[in-house]
Amino acid sequence: MAKGIRSSTLETGNEVGGSLKSGLLSYKSISIFLAVLVVLLLAYHQLPVKTSIFPSIRVGDVVYFNYVGAYLNGSIFDSSIAEVADAAGIYDSKRQYGPLVVVVGDGKVISGLDAALVGMRVGDFKQVFLAPEEAFGERKADALVPAPREQWAPRVISTSVERFVQDVGKQPNANETLLLPDLQWPMTVLAVVNGTVYLRHDPQVGQVVDTNLGPAVVSIEERVDEEASNLQAEPLGDTGYLKVAGDLDQILAELNSTGVVESVVIRPLDPKVGTIISTGAGLAVVRNVSNDTITLDFNHPLAGESLVFNITITAVNYTEGG
Numbered sequence: 001m002a003k004g005i006r007s008s009t010l011e012t013g014n015e016v017g018g019s020l021k022s023g024l025l026s027y028k029s030i031s032i033f034l035a036v037l038v039v040l041l042l043a044y045h046q047l048p049v050k051t052s053i054f055p056s057i058r059v060g061d062v063v064y065f066n067y068v069g070a071y072l073n074g075s076i077f078d079s080s081i082a083e084v085a086d087a088a089g090i091y092d093s094k095r096q097y098g099p100l101v102v103v104v105g106d107g108k109v110i111s112g113l114d115a116a117l118v119g120m121r122v123g124d125f126k127q128v129f130l131a132p133e134e135a136f137g138e139r140k141a142d143a144l145v146p147a148p149r150e151q152w153a154p155r156v157i158s159t160s161v162e163r164f165v166q167d168v169g170k171q172p173n174a175n176e177t178l179l180l181p182d183l184q185w186p187m188t189v190l191a192v193v194n195g196t197v198y199l200r201h202d203p204q205v206g207q208v209v210d211t212n213l214g215p216a217v218v219s220i221e222e223r224v225d226e227e228a229s230n231l232q233a234e235p236l237g238d239t240g241y242l243k244v245a246g247d248l249d250q251i252l253a254e255l256n257s258t259g260v261v262e263s264v265v266i267r268p269l270d271p272k273v274g275t276i277i278s279t280g281a282g283l284a285v286v287r288n289v290s291n292d293t294i295t296l297d298f299n300h301p302l303a304g305e306s307l308v309f310n311i312t313i314t315a316v317n318y319t320e321g322g
Contacts, residue, residue, distance in 0.1 A: 059105035062317035
């Protein structure tokens, strides 16, 4: 380096001014070089400090991480970062964005991500490619389930006084009309007999109601309840309501002899393929719609897909000894 400085000085000639100018430039060059060297040395010495402050993640640690999930073609399907979701056109105003919190190894996230977290440190970034078996599994043919397009329930039902008070918040009174927050039509208390409350659904025929399959029209029809002959006018355990049929004075006789019940029938008007709905068996995707049947797919929407995740560790609560 000294040779370089002297060479620069000689290039200015024998003039005093030129020598001074050259000397100043050389001094400045040395200063810049030393400053850069100091920065590099500091950065180099910081590396082991960082890794000692933030140990590697182990099974049992509580990890906070941001992620971006995408298909192999780069199309983003999910992210914990609001700005990324917004840019990808998948922003959900009802969702709370921010780092996902998991206990590593407890199986609450897909296996590929769970395994990828082990060994990472706070501040680390990793891109993970996952085959279907490491993500949401392969698609299963038996998870496609046909369901009747029309859903129905007996118009007259019964429950215990205790369950009625628990659900409604007051004692039942015969001939009382109830407007319940989760029901889109009124109900009538027909009678209270020996600790059992008999109620009737009273929708308007032709009424349009909101369902998880979109708008649906309501009708009152007679339907056959195959289980009716086995039912008694008692509460049905923890399920709450027992299905009964007809007018109150004919309930047991008609129920046990015919199994025909006056029912509330709900028919979705225009269910859309691709709609994700919540059912008693879990989430399902509508795959096909016909006049009589709706085919529901209980596979995870991402089943069968190979995926890529970009994950960044933001914080870790280490287990004892971590």
